[in-house]
Amino acid sequence: MRESTLWFWHIIAGAVILVFLGLHMAIMHLDDILALLGTGYANTVSAATVFARSQQTFFMVTYIVLLGAALYHGLYGCRTILFELNIGKGLQKLINWVFTLAGVGLFVYGTYVAIYLYKMKEVLP
Amino acid sequence: MSESHANAPQKVIFEVLRYIPGVDAKPRMQSYEVPAPKGLTVLDGLLWIKENLDPTLSWRSSCRMGVCGSCAMFINGLPRLACANQVAHLHSDKIIIKPLPNYAIIRDLVPDLEPFFAKHAAIKPFLIRKNIEELDNPTGEFFQSKEELVNYIQFAYCIKCGACLSACPTVATDDAYLGPQALAQAWRYIADARDEGAAEREEEIFSAHGAFRCHFAGACSEVCPKGVDPAFAIQLMKQFMFKKKLGGCKEQHGSELAPPVENWVPKKEYPKAPEHSL
Numbered sequence: 001m002r003e004s005t006l007w008f009w010h011i012i013a014g015a016v017i018l019v020f021l022g023l024h025m026a027i028m029h030l031d032d033i034l035a036l037l038g039t040g041y042a043n044t045v046s047a048a049t050v051f052a053r054s055q056q057t058f059f060m061v062t063y064i065v066l067l068g069a070a071l072y073h074g075l076y077g078c079r080t081i082l083f084e085l086n087i088g089k090g091l092q093k094l095i096n097w098v099f100t101l102a103g104v105g106l107f108v109y110g111t112y113v114a115i116y117l118y119k120m121k122e123v124l125p
Numbered sequence: 126m127s128e129s130h131a132n133a134p135q136k137v138i139f140e141v142l143r144y145i146p147g148v149d150a151k152p153r154m155q156s157y158e159v160p161a162p163k164g165l166t167v168l169d170g171l172l173w174i175k176e177n178l179d180p181t182l183s184w185r186s187s188c189r190m191g192v193c194g195s196c197a198m199f200i201n202g203l204p205r206l207a208c209a210n211q212v213a214h215l216h217s218d219k220i221i222i223k224p225l226p227n228y229a230i231i232r233d234l235v236p237d238l239e240p241f242f243a244k245h246a247a248i249k250p251f252l253i254r255k256n257i258e259e260l261d262n263p264t265g266e267f268f269q270s271k272e273e274l275v276n277y278i279q280f281a282y283c284i285k286c287g288a289c290l291s292a293c294p295t296v297a298t299d300d301a302y303l304g305p306q307a308l309a310q311a312w313r314y315i316a317d318a319r320d321e322g323a324a325e326r327e328e329e330i331f332s333a334h335g336a337f338r339c340h341f342a343g344a345c346s347e348v349c350p351k352g353v354d355p356a357f358a359i360q361l362m363k364q365f366m367f368k369k370k371l372g373g374c375k376e377q378h379g380s381e382l383a384p385p386v387e388n389w390v391p392k393k394e395y396p397k398a399p400e401h402s403l
C-alpha cells in the first residue's frame with residue numbers, strides 16, 4: 001500500500017501546484033490586468049517588489065507550500081520514469097534514498113531562504 | 126482479356142516474420158504471393174500459405190470468428206486478430222505480419238504468452254467471497270441487478286488475445302508492469318457487486334508495477350478487438366483508490382443470495398432442457 005500512498009500525495013501535490021502556480025502565473029504575467037483591478041504591483045519583477053512580496057506572510061507561506069508540492073510532484077515523476085527502465089531492486093532503493101535526501105535538502109534550503117527573506121528588515125537598494 | 130483471367134483473384138504479398146529456434150540465428154522476413162479473392166482474411170491467407178507453399182509456417186489460431194483470441198498478430202503495424210481482418214480492408218497489396226510485440230517469440234508468429242497469463246492469474250480473476258462455506262456448498266445464486274451488471278460487463282468481454290499488452294508503451298519498457306489486460310480484469314471483479322476481494326487484490330494492483338504505472342496512452346483501448354476499454358478501467362481503479370484514501374469508499378459487501386424464483390411456469394414454446402449428463 002506504500003505505492004498507493006505515494007501516488008495519492010503525487011495527485012494532491014499536482015492539485016496544489018495547479019492552484020499556486022496559477023497564482024504565480026497571474027501575479028507575474030497578468031500584472032497589467034491585476035493593476036486594472038487595483039491589486040497588481042507596479043513592476044512585478046523588480047527587486048524591490050519581489051522583496052516586498054517576500055515580506056508578506058501570505059507569500060512566504062505560498063512559496064513554501066509550492067516548493068514542497070513541486071519538489072514532491074517532480075521527484076516522484078522522475079522516480080516513476082527511472083523505475084520503468086527495468087532497473088534492479090538495489091538501484092530502486094538507491095534512487096529512493098537519493099531523491100528523498102535531495103527533496104528534503106532542497107525543501108529545507110528553499111524554506112530557509114523564504115523565511116530569511118520574510119524576516120529581513122533591510123530593504124534592498 | 127479472357128473471362129477466366131478477368132475473374133482471377135488479385136494477388137497480394139504476405140511478408141511474414143519467420144524464426145525457428147535452432148535453425149535461424151535471428152528473425153527474418155519471408156515473402157509469399159497469395160491469391161486474394163473477395164472476403165479473404167489474413168488468417169485465410171496464412172492457411173493458404175501453409176497448405177500450398179510452406180507447411181513449416183507456425184502461428185496460433187482456433188475459432189476463426191474473433192472469439193477465442195488465439196490469432197492476435199502484428200499486422201501492418203497494429204496488433205489485430207488475423208481472423209477478423211480482411212485483406213481488402215487493410216488497403217495495401219503488401220501484408221506485413223509479425224508476432225505480437227512485447228512478447229518473446231516461441232516460433233514464427235507464435236508469441237510466448239506465459240507472462241501474460243501469469244499477470245492475469247496474479248490479480249485473482251474470480252469472485253472472492255468472505256463466506257467460503259457458501260462457495261463450497263452453494264445454496265443459491267448471488268443477487269446482481271441489471272444496473273450492477275453494467276458496471277463491469279464491458280470488461281468481461283476480454284478474450285485474452287494479448288493485443289493490449291503488445292500495444293502498451295509501459296509494457297515495452299517495464300516487463301513487470303501488470304499491463305492493461307490484468308488491470309482491467311482486476312477492475313472487472315472489483316466492480317462486480319457480488320465480489321468481496323478488492324482488499325486481497327490491492328497489494329498486486331497498487332504495487333510499484335501496478336495501476337499507477339499507466340500513463341493513459343490509451344493504445345490498449347485503441348487496439349482491443351472486442352471494444353473493451355482497459356485504459357478506462359485503470360482510471361476507474363485509480364479513482365477508486367483515491368476515494369478510498371480520502372475515506373470515501375465503503376467496505377465491499379458482496380451481494381446477498383438471490384431469493385428463489387417463485388411461481389415460475391416454463392414457456393410451452395421453449396423445449397425442455399436436456400437432463401444433466403454428468
